[in-house]
Amino acid sequence: MTSSSETSSPDANDIALLVRLAEARTQLTLQIAQRIVGQHHVVDDLVTALLAGGHAVLVGVPGLAKTLLVQTVAQALDLTFSRVQFTPDLMPSDITGTELMEEEPGTGKRAFRFAPGPVFGNMVLADEINRAPPKTQAALLQAMQERTVTVAGRTYDLPRPFFVLATQNPVEQEGTYPLPEAQLDRFMFELNIGYPTREEEEQIVRSTTGDTQGKITPVLGGEELLKLQRLVRRLPAPPSLVSYAVALVRSTRPDAPEATARVKKYVSWGAGPRASQYLVLGAKARAAMDGRAMPDIADVKSVAKSVLRHRLVVNFQAEADGIPTESLIELP
Structure with missing residues (x-):
């Protein structure tokens, strides 16, 4: 890209x-x-x-x-x-x-x-x-x-x-x-x-x-x-879409400023840069499947959980509290 x-x-x-x-x-x-x-x-x-x-x-x-x-x-x-x-x-x-x-x-x-x-x-x-x-x-x-x-x-x-x-x-x-x-x-x-x-x-x-x-x-x-x-x-990806994808991935990292309180509490480490790439690439593919020449943020959201759910490593606290990994992925 x-x-x-x-x-x-x-x-x-x-x-x-x-x-x-x-x-x-x-x-x-x-x-x-x-x-x-x-x-x-x-x-x-x-x-x-x-x-x-x-x-x-x-x-x-x-x-x-x-x-x-x-x-x-x-x-x-x-x-x-x-x-x-x-x-x-x-x-x-x-x-x-x-x-x-x-x-x-x-x-x-x-x-x-x-x-x-x-x-x-x-x-x-x-x-x-x-x-x-x-x-x-x-x-x-x-x-x-x-x-x-x-x-x-x-x-x-x-x-x-x-x-x-x-x-x-x-x-x-x-x-x-x-x-x-x-x-x-x-x-x-x-x-x-x-x-x-x-x-x-x-x-x-x-x-x-x-x-x-x-x-x-x-x-x-x-x-x-x-x-x-x-x-x-x-296919072109608008800067706002790339920014959203990167911010979403960074929000899964407990040490990042974008991390939510639940991520800081329950995640040992979050997704890496490859996840950002796949969010954008997946959004492009999703738009193309619908015959659209440009993806939007809704396309990123449609692939977000499939891209992120296996990249978050939760800690013992999450397991003890019965917190599903997917529930830690928040889509603003």
Whole structure:
């Protein structure tokens, strides 16, 4: 996000792309709705993350279709898809890949060959990511931030676009490990998936106990998605919006002048600068999804809790008083 991109206005080509982006959002939502009942806010946030080029982690108890949602999105996008089932015995090389010793049939000469791991895909599903220990979870850090992987001293580029969409069980469940803060910060959104309503659950039961399943048609390819992502970044962000986003993030830090009394009392440390970037980028994506060429503060507010809820670390006092982290995010 450069200063020039904040002051320029979209040209004719960008206006056409903006129309295409809004159409693609509608088509993608309709495709997802063939398999996923309800969860409209989660779907909107997930599409926002994809258009902004960010990663997302979906949190909820087992059985709420987190994995099915990610698989459905992958089918609606013409991208390569890979899945990693995180387990306690999963090793970092099981994700990134490893070097194998091979012998040439004719000469008998031996040489190492790099065998890419499942992280070498456009969309990577890290299923039940908090079932693996922190060492294995950390294997994704470089991939998520730099879109590269380093193995045996050599660095390999990952395909573009590249997303990590992770599913996570609540940390209170047995056999889970908390994600390292450095890794959590690399997820643009944390999306909480709750139980369906009674009507939605009845619809889910009817649709999943029959002999037909909705057929998903790809809506976007990789190259077009990259163009739409670049368009989102080119949209101008008013100085007042940037100022609001930064002030909101600073209000989550207990030592900052902007911090509220409740934050000072209950938060050990708040969100970093990456949260400000994601608030602005998410607001741009949200505006583009509605066909608007400029985001406003309402767009920032619409993504604020998804951006901030996993970046606040509460103290013992908050846990003792039963204070939910999300309640500490105040949107002026």
